[in-house]
Amino acid sequence: MAKALTTKAVEAAKPDPAKRYEVPDPALSGLYLVVQSSGVKSWALRYRFGGKPAKLTLAGR
Structure with a gap:
């Protein structure tokens, strides 16, 4: 199984x-x-x- 995004990777996303x-x-x-x-x-x-594509977004700050 692939590794999940880590807290460090999320914080490093610029x-x-x-x-x-x-x-x-x-x-x-x-x-x-x-x-x-x-x-x-x-x-x-x-x-x-x-059968239809949908997207759920959790708002950020």
Whole structure:
């Protein structure tokens, strides 16, 4: 099994001033760390419901 994103890896993720980006968690399919250009970090979960793709975002600070 792949290793999950660690606290150290999340803290080390630096913002890209040009765009937001996502870092997938290799241990949990569909879980992503979202890093905004402002530096705000949040978590997103991509999943399927009723055969349609959906996304749940947990807001960051």
